[in-house]
Structures are given as structure tokens and as C-alpha cells.
Amino acid sequence: xxxxxxxxxxxxxxxxxxxxxxxxxxxxxxxxxxxxxxxxxxxxxxxxxxxxxxxxxxxxxxxxxxxxxxxxxxxxxxxxxxxxxxxxxxxxxxxxxxxxxxxxxxxxxxxxxxxxxxxxxxxxxxxxxxxxxxxxxxxxxxxxxxxxxxxxxxxxxxxxxxxxxxxxxxxxxxxxxxxxxxxxxxxxxxxxxxxxxxxxxxxxxxxxxxxxxxxxxxxxxxxxxxxxxxxxxxxxxxxxxxxxxxxxxxxxxxxxxxxxxxx
Amino acid sequence: xxxxxxxxxxxxxxxxxxxxxxxxxxxxxxxxxxxxxxxxxxxxxxxxxxxxxxxxxxxxxxxxxxxxxxxxxxxxxxxxxxxxxxxxxxxxxxxxxxxxxxxxxxxxxxxxxxxxxxxxxxxxxxxxxxxxxxxxxxxxxxxxxxxxxxxxxxxxxxxxxxxxxxxxxxxxxxxxxxxxxxxxxxxxxxxxxxxxxxxxxxxxxxxxxxxxxxxxxxxxxxxxxxxxxxxxxxxxxxxxxxxxxxxxxxxxxxxxxxxxxxxxxxxxxxxxxxxxxxxxxxxxxxxxxxxxxxxxxxxxxxxxxxxxxxxxxxxxxxxxxxxxxxxxxx
Numbered sequence: 001x002x003x004x005x006x007x008x009x010x011x012x013x014x015x016x017x018x019x020x021x022x023x024x025x026x027x028x029x030x031x032x033x034x035x036x037x038x039x040x041x042x043x044x045x046x047x048x049x050x051x052x053x054x055x056x057x058x059x060x061x062x063x064x065x066x067x068x069x070x071x072x073x074x075x076x077x078x079x080x081x082x083x084x085x086x087x088x089x090x091x092x093x094x095x096x097x098x099x100x101x102x103x104x105x106x107x108x109x110x111x112x113x114x115x116x117x118x119x120x121x122x123x124x125x126x127x128x129x130x131x132x133x134x135x136x137x138x139x140x141x142x143x144x145x146x147x148x149x150x151x152x153x154x155x156x157x158x159x160x161x162x163x164x165x166x167x168x169x170x171x172x173x174x175x176x177x178x179x180x181x182x183x184x185x186x187x188x189x190x191x192x193x194x195x196x197x198x199x200x201x202x203x204x205x206x207x208x209x210x211x212x213x214x215x216x217x218x219x220x221x222x223x224x225x226x227x228x229x230x231x232x233x234x235x236x237x238x239x240x241x242x243x244x245x246x247x248x249x250x251x252x253x254x255x256x257x258x259x260x261x262x263x
Numbered sequence: 264x265x266x267x268x269x270x271x272x273x274x275x276x277x278x279x280x281x282x283x284x285x286x287x288x289x290x291x292x293x294x295x296x297x298x299x300x301x302x303x304x305x306x307x308x309x310x311x312x313x314x315x316x317x318x319x320x321x322x323x324x325x326x327x328x329x330x331x332x333x334x335x336x337x338x339x340x341x342x343x344x345x346x347x348x349x350x351x352x353x354x355x356x357x358x359x360x361x362x363x364x365x366x367x368x369x370x371x372x373x374x375x376x377x378x379x380x381x382x383x384x385x386x387x388x389x390x391x392x393x394x395x396x397x398x399x400x401x402x403x404x405x406x407x408x409x410x411x412x413x414x415x416x417x418x419x420x421x422x423x424x425x426x427x428x429x430x431x432x433x434x435x436x437x438x439x440x441x442x443x444x445x446x447x448x449x450x451x452x453x454x455x456x457x458x459x460x461x462x463x464x465x466x467x468x469x470x471x472x473x474x475x476x477x478x479x480x481x482x483x484x485x486x487x488x489x490x491x492x493x494x495x496x497x498x499x500x501x502x503x504x505x506x507x508x509x510x511x512x513x514x515x516x517x518x519x520x521x522x523x524x525x526x527x528x529x530x531x532x533x534x535x536x537x538x539x540x541x542x543x544x545x546x547x548x549x550x551x552x553x554x555x556x557x558x559x560x561x562x563x564x565x566x567x568x569x570x571x572x573x574x575x576x577x578x579x580x581x582x583x584x585x586x587x588x589x590x591x592x593x
Contacts, residue, residue, distance in 0.1 A: 016453035019395035025425045026379035028350070037376040045364045048405060113360035117421070120324050120354040121377050122346060 034127035035134065042135020045105075046142075061150055064090045068154060080155045087151040088168065088224035092217070095144045095176045102136050103183030103196040111193060129259055133180065140176045144169050160230035168227040171240055175220050178244035181251035188258040216243030275338035277302045277429050277460040278323060284331030285318050292318040294484030295332065300462060300477070302428075305455045307475030308464040309576075315484035316464035317357060320431050323462070324354040337428050353422035357433040360418060363407040367398050367417050370406060374424045385424075392420040396450070412443025419450060430454060432463040436470060448474055468572035482580045496570050499578045502542045503570040504551070509561030511536035517560050524551040530577065539574065542567065 029037070067086055068079045109115045109128070118128045148156075148165060158165050183196070190196045219239035226233035278300035285293040293315045300306040308316045321327045323336055325345040333340065339347040361370045368389050375385030393399045396416040406414060415435065422430055435451065436444040451474055455461045465471050471478050472492045480488040480495065488495055504525070508517055514536060518529045521540055525547060529540040542548055548567055555562060570578070 013449060013453045013456075015395040016450055017457045019391045020423060020426050020454065020457045020459070025350070026381075026384070029377060029379040033379075034377055037373065040376075041362065041365070041369075041373055044369055045362075048364050048366075112363070113356035113358050114362060116321075116324075116326055116354065116356050117360040117374075118377070119326060120349055120352065121374070122350045122379075123377050127377075 028122040029124075031124035031127065034123040035130040038128050038131020039134035040131075042105075042132055043138065046135065046139060061094075061147065064147070064150060064154070083151060083154050083156050084229070085225070087147070087156045088228055089221045090151075091144055091147045091168070092172055092175075092220050092224055094147050095140050095172050096179055096217075097200075098139055098143050099136070099176050099180040099183050100197065100200040101139070101183075102132065102180040103185075103187030103190070103199075104193050105132060106184060106187035107190050107193045107196050110188070126256065126259065129184065129255070133177070133184075136180055137173065137177070140173050141169070144172060158228040158230075160228055164228045164230055168224040171223055171227065171237060172220065175216070175240055175244050178247040178251075181248055181255055184255040185251050185258060188255065188261075216240060216247075219243065274302065275335065276300060277304075278306070278334070278336055278462060280319075280323070280332065280334040282332030283319065283322060283329050283334055285315075285322055285327055286330050287318075291484050293322065293329075296481070296484070296486055298334075298479060298486070300460065302460050303455070303458055304476040305451065305461045305463065305474055307471040307478045308462070308481055309466070309468065309471040309475075309478050309572075310464075310481035311466055314481045316481055317433055318484075319481070320354070320433055320462065320464060324352060324431055325349055326354075351427060352429045352431060353425075353427035354431045355418050355422045355433065355435065357437070361406050361414060361421060364405065366403050366405050367393060367409070367413075368402040370417060371421060371424060374421045378425045380424075388424055392423065396420045410443075411439055412446065415439060415443065415447060416450070419447070423454070426457075427459060429460045429462060432461065434464055434466065436465070436467070444470075468576060472572050480576065480579055487579050488575075492572060495572065495575045495579075499541055499570045499575050502545060502567050503574055504540050504542045504548055505532055505564075505566045505568070506538045506552075506555070506562060507532070507534065507564040508536045508538070509563045513560050514538060516558070517555055520554050520558055520560070521551050524554050536563070541570065541574075541578065 064083075064086065068083045071082070106129075109118075115128065119125065148169070160167075186196055186199050190199065216239065219236045220243075223233050223236035223240050225231070226236060276299055278298055280296055280298040283293050283296040283298075284291060296315070296319055298306075298319075308319060310316050318327065322329050323334055323341060325341050325348050328342055335341070336348045337351045339351075341348055362373070365373065368386075371389035371392055372382075372385045375388045376382070378385075380388060390399075390402075393402045396419070398413060398417060398420070401409065401413060406417065409417065419432070419435070422432075432451065436447050439447065448470070451461055451463065463474065465474075475492070477491055478489065478495060479486045488498065490498070504521075506517070506521070508514060514531070518531075518538055521538060522529045525540050525542060527540050527542070529538050531537070532539045545567065552562060552565055
């Protein structure tokens with residue numbers, strides 16, 4: 001057999017072999033450790049590609065400004081009054097919009113073959129899924145805080161103070177986590193990352209425009225507004241928690257089932 | 264390069280598959296494949312796109328469940344002992360399966376952590392591999408800025424964070440330029456020389472010929488030939504006669520004459536004015552050439568030699584190796 005002519009230095013072979021004989025295989029990581037490692041990966045992605053975060057928050061931010069100053073006076077007497085009413089809705093909208101990226105990220109991993117690599121590693125198999133959700137939690141919190149910070153600058157004055165705002169944000173996060181299971185399912189089913197986005201154009205208007213008698217989104221906005229302004233909120237909060245539990249109960253098992261499926 | 268070793272009893276084969284079947288709906292992507300791969304060798308699965316190569320290795324890597332037949336990898340059943348198989352193998356997929364948003368170092372640390380290394384060890388291992396695969400300078404650059412060759416090297420490095428007993432490479436050089444390709448070949452040889460069994464798929468006959476100790480030719484989900492590239496060439500029959508004509512317009516006439524004298528099918532060579540035919544008895548070659556000159560067909564060049572793997576593939580399947588190459592949308 002003829003030898004391939006190569007410009008590589010002669011020691012290339014030695015170097016590769018040296019790196020091979022390195023360390024022995026450590027014991028397989030625990031489920032927690034594998035999930036946290038995948039969460040670390042999600043953090044790195046936020047660090048390296050922060051656009052994803054802005055992409056989903058800039059639209060709500062600009063619409064906050066637009067609505068407040070354009071329609072604020074007309075609708076509620078003054079922009080300052082209007083933002084008290086508007087901000088909870090914007091908060092919900094921006095965080096729930098970010099959940100799409102859960103599906104997009106997952107689908108990209110499958111598309112690029114990264115999932116094959118993860119699945120052929122000796123790790124707890126759902127770790128990539130759980131780790132991605134950990135990263136998503138941070139993304140949701142960041143976009144929520146961004147909207148609240150801008151609101152405060154624009155004159156948003158929550159009657160219930162910091163505690164009310166944090167409770168409201170926590171409730172939005174609970175709901176966002178529930179919704180992200182839907183996106184996990186879409187991400188696992190969709191053929192391409194772009195089609196996950198297409199799904200969002202179909203699903204979101206349906207959710208937001210729905211006037212059905214149990215629209216969880218309406219309840220979420222009511223609950224968020226009530227928590228922030230110190231009004232009675234328990235009924236709306238209960239509705240949101242029930243809805244979140246129901247969405248999770250339906251979509252999480254489907255997601256795990258699809259995840260274990262062959263591709 | 265055929266390093267045929269005596270099979271030592273008791274040592275399980277790296278891969279042992281019998282009657283493997285995998286269906287996708289109505290198509291049988293893998294249709295009864297048998298494989299026996301000895302440890303420490305480089306084994307090539309050769310075939311056109313869609314022949315069932317990738318499906319076969321995905322079954323062996325425990326990513327797909329077979330619908331029929333059995334497979335054992337390093338002594339473990341791929342269905343019942345999938346975790347044990349995963350602990351001993353590494354898979355490098357067809358499209359460099361690395362995270363494009365992360366840099367090279369982070370990709371390797373990530374895999375190191377998922378293999379169970381402590382942070383410090385994972386980082387040390389990443390540096391060793393970056394150094395060994397000529398990626399140290401690019402370690403802090405995002406992978407999306409890497410060239411195809413660099414990406415492929417990082418991909419292979421990620422498969423070696425823990426030295427596997429079996430390394431599976433799916434089309435390791437598809438889409439690479441010649442220089443990157445020979446670099447990857449050198450890496451694969453080094454890995455095998457260090458004792459890791461390598462199973463690779465390829466649609467390049469040259470690659471299979473140069474790298475693999477043994478080959479299985481796959482077409483339509485079946486193994487149609489198996490052996491060393493030497494064996495395969497010999498199986499096609501003695502020699503190949505290549506004739507280049509002075510006048511390209513007379514190829515069909517010449518083809519008929521050669522076929523009649525040699526008693527074998529004659530097919531077109533790589534150039535328009537060339538013909539190729541397998542020859543079992545070298546003695547009739549003189550008669551064949553004489554018949555051409557009697558018919559007034561001028562011969563520019565005639566050579567008698569061993570068949571190339573391309574010709575082997577043609578003889579085995581009835582179609583050229585890269586005919587069914589279709590645009591695969593990544």
C-alpha cells in the first residue's frame with residue numbers, strides 16, 4: 001500500500017498516540033452532575049450568543065415603549081397610569097415568547113448530530129433535556145428582569161413592592177416552564193429548527209387571542225397584575241398553577257417518550 | 264496492508280453481527296447484515312449513499328434498535344447491554360457533531376465532564392487533545408469559525424476524550440479537501456496503531472483501499488462482498504484489460520469485438536475513448552488486440568493490470584460506486 005504524502009510533521013503520529021494513552025475512564029457521572037454539566041453548556045451559549053436573549057426581549061421592550069407613549073394617554077389618561085396596567089402583560093408575553101428557544105435549541109442539537117453523541121455517552125439519558133431546561137430557567141429570569149427594569153425606568157410603581165414583583169415573576173416562571181414542555185415536544189417532532197419557529201407563529205396567536213373561558217394566559221396576566229399591585233390574587237394564581245400543572249402533566253410525559261424514541 | 268492476525272480464542276470480536284435488519288416503514292435500510300470485526304483492526308464499510316452504512320453503525324452504537332438479528336459489540340449485546348456498549352465505544356457522526364456556539368476547548372471539556380471527569384481533569388484532557396490535534400491555537404475560537412478539517416479533528420478528538428475500545432467514524436472525510444483528508448487518515452492510523460479498533464464508513468474507494476485492513480461492500484442493505492481489498496480485487500477475476508482507442512467514435516464497434524473474443528462484458532472506462540474488461544485467461548489478450556487491428560481500429564494504449572476498487576464495485580453491484588450519490592440535505 002502506498003504511503004500518503006502528508007505535510008504534517010513526523011511527530012504528528014506520536015502526538016496523537018501520546019494523547020490516547022492518557023487517562024483511564026472515570027466512573028460515569030451522576031444524573032445530577034450530567035444535568036448540571038448540560039446546564040453549564042446552556043450558560044456558555046447565553047454568554048457566546050446573547051442575541052437569542054435580546055431577540056426575544058427587544059420586541060416586548062419596544063412594544064412597551066410604543067404602547068405607553070403612543071396609546072398611554074388615550075387609553076388610561078396618562079402614560080404613567082397606563083404602564084401600571086400594561087407592564088404585567090408585557091412581562092408575561094416576553095417570558096413566554098422566550099420559551100420557543102427551548103424547542104429551537106433542542107431541534108438544532110438533533111439536526112447537528114449532537115444528540116447522537118450525547119446519547120452514545122454513558123450518561124443518564126434525559127440529562128441533555130434537563131440541563132437545557134436549567135439554562136432556560138436563567139434565560140426566562142433574565143428576560144423577565146429586563147422588562148421589569150425598563151418598566152421601573154418608565155415609571156412603573158408596583159404597589160406591592162419588591163416582594164410582589166418577585167412573586168409575580170416566580171409565577172410567570174412556573175408557567176413558562178410548563179409551556180416549555182410544549183416546545184420540547186415541538187422541538188423533538190419538528191424536522192428543522194426553522195419549522196419550530198413557524199410553529200410558534202401558529203401557536204402563540206392561538207394562545208393569546210383565545211377567549212376561551214379557561215384561558216391560562218388571561219389568568220396569568222390577571223394574577224401577575226394583582227400580585228404586583230397588592231390586590232387579591234389567590235383565585236387567579238390558583239388557576240395559573242392548575243393550568244401549569246395540567247400542561248406539564250400532558251406534555252412532559254410525551255416529551256420524555258419522544259425523547260427516548262429512535263431517530 | 265493486511266494485518267491478518269490469528270483469532271485468539273476467548274477474546275470476543277470487536278463487532279459480531281448476524282442477520283441484522285432495520286426497517287424504516289416499508290424500506291429495509293439494513294436487510295440481513297453479517298459482520299465480524301477483529302479487535303485492533305481498521306474495518307471499512309464501503310458503499311454508496313443510502314446503502315445502509317449509517318443505519319448499520321447506528322444500530323451498533325445502540326442508537327437504533329434492530330428489527331431482526333443480533334449484534335454484539337466488544338462482547339456486549341447492543342440491545343440488552345446498551346449501557347455497557349456505550350461505555351466502551353465512541354461515535355463520530357457524519358456531520359461534525361460539535362457545538363458550534365462553544366469554542367473548541369469548551370466542547371472538549373463538556374464531553375470530558377459527561378464522561379465523568381472532574382473539572383480539573385476534564386480541562387487537562389482538553390488541553391492534551393487540543394495540542395495533539397493541532398487545535399491549540401484555535402482553542403478559544405468559536406467552532407462556527409473553524410474550517411471543515413478543524414471541525415472534523417475536534418470531532419474526532421471529542422471521541423477520544425476517553426480512549427474507546429471501538430471508535431466508529433461515519434464518513435470521516437466526506438467534504439474535506441485532500442490535505443485535511445490525509446491528515447484525518449494519519450490520525451485514524453495512529454488511533455488503530457495504539458490498539459483501538461476502528462470501524463469507518465466511506466463512499467470513497469480510495470479511502471477504503473488505503474485505510475482499512477478489511478472491507479465489507481454494502482449495497483441495498485446487504486453485504487455483497489467482504490475481505491481485504493486484495494481479496495476483493497482478486498474475486499473479480501484475474502486481470503483487467505484497459506484499452507484506449509485512437510478514434511473515440513469507434514468505441515461501440517471495438518466493444519463488440521472485445522466482448523466476442525474475451526467472452527466477458529466490456530464496459531466504458533473513465534474516458535470516452537477507453538474500454539475496460541475483465542480477463543480470466545491472459546493468453547487471449549493478444550487475440551483480442553489482434554482482432555481490433557484486423558478491424559482497422561487503432562489502439563493508443565492497452566494495459567493489463569489488477570482491477571481497481573472502482574471496478575470491483577462495478578463488478579459486484581452492476582453500477583458505479585458513486586452513481587447513487589444524491590444531494591443530502593444536512
